[in-house]
Amino acid sequence: MTGEGRSPRAAVRHAVGRVLPAPVRKRVREGLDGARAAKRRRALLAADPGLRAAEGPHGAVIGRIAEDFTAAGAAEANLRLVVAAAEAAGLEYFLVPGHSPVRHVVGLRKADKKAFLESMRERYGDGDVYAARFSGERCTARGMYAEGALPTAVKNAQTIRFARIGLGPQGQVLAGLDYGCDVEFWRDGEEFAAQPDFDRKLDRVRVRIPAAMFAGAWVGPRPNRVADVLPAEARVPAHREVGGREYPTFEPFTRKLADDVDFPVDAVYMWVDGDDPAWAAERARYLGGDAAEHAHLGGASRYTSRDELKYSLRSLHAFAPFIRHVYIVTAGQTPDWLDTGHDGVTVVDHAEIFADPSALPVFSSHAIATQLHHIEGLSDHYLVLNDDLFFGQPSQAERFFHANGIAQLPFSPLQIGLGAVRPEDSAPNSAGKNVRALLEPDFGRFITRKFKHIPHPQLRPVLYELEKRYADAVDATSRSRFRDPRDIEFAAMLHHHYAMLTGRAVPGRSKLHYVDIYDPAAPERLAGILAARDGEFFCLNEVEPVPEREAEVRAMVRGFLEAYFPFPSPYERS
Template sequence: MTSTSSLLRRIRTAARRRVPAGIQTALLRGAAGSHLRKGAGLRLSSYQRIAVLARTWKGPFSVQDLADSHLERFTSLLREAGIDYFVARSGNAYHHAVGIPARQRTETVALLEEHYTDRGYYLRNRNGYVLLSRNRLRKGRDADVLRIGEYTAGAHGSVVTGPAHGLSIEFWEEGSRVLKEPDGDSRLAELRVVAPESVLRESLVAPQLNPVCEVLPAEARKPATVTVGGATHPTLEAFTWDLATDIDFPIDAVYTWVDGDDEEWAAKRNRYLGGGTELNPDSVSRARYTSRDELRYSLRSLEMFAPFIRNIYIVTDGQCPSWLRTDHPRVCVVDHKEIFDDPSVLPVFNSHAIESQLHHIPGLAEHYLYLNDDVLLGRPVTADKFFHPNGIAKLNPSTYRFGLGPPSVEDQPVDAAAKQNSLLIGERFGKVPTTKFKHTPIPQRRSVLEELEREYPQVFAATAASRFRHPGDHSIPSSLHNYHALLTGRAVMGRLRYTYLNMADAEAVRKRTRELLANRNHDSFCVNDTTTPGDDTSARLVDAFFRDFFPSPSSFEK
């Protein structure tokens, strides 16, 4: 039954997306007049090709802050109305669950009718999320769970996230009451747990599955408190437990960044060119160092969609973006001199060299994500996209191969380095890597890199001393780490929905940015510029796309 209703919902959604945007907007404007009159900060917009009402978010945006704000508003109203509640564990990412005694359903529905109907909020029913009107609330008032939220937009640009990051209002029953109800047996049969009748009598019974249990016996339902977004809320003992499936270890983010337009840096680079070593032209292409403010927008994406990140390290050659708040408590700018074991090899203009030293960053967590500044997140992601609860990393293999044969100057530098890694891994494990990895945030284990450096000190030293990309380099964090971790049981293959913008193809950039903006259905994407196009069309398209896709300045910006 559930799968059938889910299929019907997808069919209806697909049909709605085929209706021209102008017609969708006109129909919504006619149906949402009362919402627009009563709801502050609402505007007509679209999300995943469907016309919606969206509320404007002011200031830096985080999906966690959004969910927390929904919880705070609703629970404040509950407290004012004298309605008992507790914060339950939610099975959904960046989404809160509020448990309310079933005996207070009538008062709760009345509160929702007064404060939430006809104000731009959405209610989930069998057709998906629909605008919450008095009529729809009355039809759904007997539901055991009411799931509400809103579409959220920045000060300008498109909607950044939908109502899934709101809250679930759950009406919990006393087990003794469930046992007495005429349909009690069928209700208990639907639970994912079997509890003896003697336990049920003293238990609270949940209306839907949660990460802990649907039946909370006396010892698990003792009153407790939990802090969410700086506010203290009542909860139950069981919902304060650290679960075996929780990821509670710190995860940092590390960026490498260069401002290729810095004249002093460019002059320094030019002084070292032409040293007599034969290089692939891509190794010294100016496109490799072009900055289009990608770091600014990548940091926005991190704050918006990955609030689990603890600290952010930005590794540079004595440079710092003019817009960056260096006093931010979560941001640290790291100079190459601070992490290179042998600073005498500096300066280097080779990402392979810089990457080989990242695990030397003081204070860096055991688990972290490595990102180039041209890698961005496209929608909310959770830590379990990158790591398992036991710390094992989730890798994202590409469908592309780096080729066979010995590394040579004719290879693209990334392929030559991958071939070098393959030779090393083949000798060590008797297994031959052939596959590239996607250009996504790369989950890293610091201990794996430290182990590799102990085993292959000459590889790390030679790569670190390689001033420009060279066929003898190894790509250490993006490939060697991954295969070594995989073959020593510290990584497995994962799955991240990803896409790639090739700046050399302006028409493809135009099409892909439109799709990304309209659908917002990729976890990550990369804006890669390895060759310089004949005009600036791609750059203008990407600049406009960034402003629309990430409309809110982050707290990392001045």
Template sequence: MMLRRRTVRHALRTVRRALCTAGRRAQRRAVPAPAPPSADELRYRREEELLASQPELVRERGLVTEVREDLLAADAFLRSFTEVTDLLLTRGIGFAPVPRRGSRQWVVIPPGRRAEVLAACAGTFEGQPVYADLLGHDHTYLTVLAEELPRAVAALEEPVEPSDDTAGTADTAGTADTAGTADPAPAPVRVKGVRLYRPVVTSGRSLFYGPEYGCELDFWDSAAPSEGAIAAIHEPPFGWWLPSLTADATVRIADRDFPVPAAFARARLTDVTFPIDAVITWVDDTDPAWQARRSAAVAAMNLPDPSASGTGDERFRNRDELRYCLRSIAMYAPWIRRVHLVTDGQLPDWLVTEHPDLALVSHRDFFVDPATPPVFNSHAIEAQLHRVPDLAEHFLYFNDDIFLGRPLRPEHFFQGNGVPLVNLDSRVIPPQAVTASDDEYVAAQKNTRALLRREFGRETTNTLSHTPHPLTRTLLAESAEDFATELADTARSVFRSSTDIAPITLATARGYLTGRAAWGHLRHHYAEIGRQAELDRLPALLHDRAVDTFCLNDGVLDHLDRAEQDRIVTAFLQAYFPVAGPLEAVPPPPRGDQFRGRTAALLPDPRRRAGPAGSAGSEIEDHFC
């Protein structure tokens, strides 16, 4: 009996052990195998390897990025283009640059060469922080490291099997039963082009060159059985189809000639092919000699309240804005032929005065009467700008508080026939005649409106935007001739006064009414930096970089502390334009990091090393520099 009990207990223990073992095995079988890493996770791991092996690199906005202080926007575009074209030339792969689409360069790859190009890019850029956006028709599928191009394209284009799930039931109306019918296969993905770029950021992290500064390769398709080839991504200016890609012309980009089909080389009606200069008026209110001239002029007026007569300090304040105005031109309008700096005999000590692209112009060089006493009135200067020596027929007129905000082309300012594209502001000129309460700016606008009403029977309602004004010498000269008496009086007006004419408003309105000016559509921001609310908007302006031009107009509206106002504005300008241009010999003095703290919530954290979830190409495309 005892033996039998032991045998039963032993059998039970054996069964329990067997059951436990089977349960554990079943549990192990039920645990799914770990999912393979996603494409983003694989890219992130590779990026971490690059960061570990090249400590000079940083992660910025989800991308492995170089840190540089010397790259202007035009140079960033050109570097992307040069890296791509050098690669193609080295590998003997034919290509043709297309007339530019915006500021970014675009390169055609003939049919049948895609796989070769992808392999060449992967080999050339292996181990380098070069990225490729995989492009469809006006769509970015994915962002990958360029060294992964062939594998990434193959994986993206891999066919997806139709779903085996069934759906649908017979309906009571007797229609065919759809049960058992598989879902249709998704449309196949086809990578039609790639955008190659090497991200760059400045050490202050305020300027970032990302995909918008890349070079696009468009893999054209064969038009068989017809002749020629068909564009894959963007429609070229001459249409989607080209009868032949045979190179029978050349285009010059930077200092190199590239063979292209003749259609690529022909100038279009809208292309601006004439030279364009820039004129900038500037004054240094800290110059003792200028201060003495101004004080003498104010005293000679014998006014009870000089500040109420166009002589206020805010009209002349200098925060080194000229430096950043010049940087903005170098950054975003490298097509400007020459800058004419108009001053009352003053020069900033940091300027490269002998540079061939700079002309220094004193008032006495172009005033009708060189013996005219010193003037402190922008209207008096504008009335005679067409007399600036060696000025191009077409030019942009800047005050030094006006800046370009992003890459622009000549066609933003002029039509291909030479007509200036003038920009109107939303501000309205009050309809009544000049009143005692009008300041000199409003009074001049009203006086100008009265002249236009007299000569043309038409009314001006809106002021001009505070943008760079596109002008021609001819428009200004003809206006000076037609309104000689009125403009001569303005030219002799030492300070702004309520009897002034606004010469630029007059010339452009007359040009419009005679068919020689048209309305432009620049995206512009006007900031009255005498208001605290406008200073508080500067971080968003820096973060977004979404305007074509902006103006930082001075004033005393909120009676802000001048030193604090100066610190904020100067730090903002240094953050927006951190790269010195060719006309600058001496960098600005260090001013600390005052602005950085104000933008911490808007600008990316330079210490952030974002993981794959924060590195999608669509997120990067939202940051335009």
């Protein structure tokens, strides 16, 4: 101890307060606080071998190595840690219907905020739970309980996010602050209406009512999907189930909303094992001397397998729990890692869906796509995917369909070009031009745009309608053993434009990372995607394969996918 019985740290603070200007004092004190927090972080890591330091989308963090990961599971775990603290303090809480597709929101009365934060400190004060303040998607302040006192900006926030960080086997961040549980502190209506700047604050409330009607109501700190003002008569106790457990809420917060999608949505993959010797021999036999003719329409690289399907299914399991059933359409092949006994997946042979089996075998995705809607038991709304497509973030059915069944189309800024089909046109361009030639006479509309490489929403009744209306073009494409300049693109170009022109689809929005895996910049791009995890979808495509680089590219792709999706899905064999 020094001086007046102070510790060395306290003596430094005392000296700082006496001799330094205020701005300098602030910086020095922040430095001391930072040193103390760093020391506590080191102690926490040393005491618990299950914890590691990592770099996440919102900065450096300490997280725990996970044994499994789904977005829903991570969000539910953070909900439980918040609820445990509220229940330990004997506080009434309620679930609020937030806007996030995965994150849970808990409401507490503002009067209970102090007791709740004390309970959180008591339960998690020496641990790895984070508390953070967000403005939209941007983290503006955060702190970990083990570091000491939470930042004032966090404690003063009207909404605080709490989370444990989940790490993968390599120490990569899988579940960061974006999967935390938001706690909203709701004010009494009388207090809200009595504010001097009530008129200004009222502009931020979605439910506009006279000041007198706030009596007895609770007012939320931000909008939600139902109402941010809860009158006393609306606070009828109810429950909502999350992960098999019921949590308290209020009856209006349990209603099925007008924009909720409640119809089943399936997923359909077209897959081929290009390494299968029997399949490759059959393809070569039918291709014969026409290899050069078909090269520009898609060569052997289209069939190269790097186990992308396995990781795409992992992405589905992690981020798209709304999918009811998965269908994998193949030419009599089955991935050796696939658990065909799982009741959530079905392997479908081409022979089961082709209207005329004599058209088989076919080696063109254009042909196969014309028959997918024939799958027995397929939902009327479904997604069609290639195995090089991956979900990168939590998703929901509302991203692809509106509640009234209308599809949301992933338009691309890329265009198919003008003029008639030319021999040198790429397959997407020639197939798009052929679709344009079908639709323009019927609708007087000139289509120009392509679609992004993301899961494509499909309306099964529309596809049956197209099969009849444009029977000759559909039948001819179904019989194209290999891609042909006369093909139509059925599942995207024709389905999407026709659905929009007949009032059953509208433009949607999506964030896609598209990576040409043979591009020299691909390693850097993949590293950025892995670090940020900010894309709803990503596509790992190959524009111009370089055979001598295949081993290098295969290792790069497998390494990236294993880091992004390190845990097996239920669709894989044990």
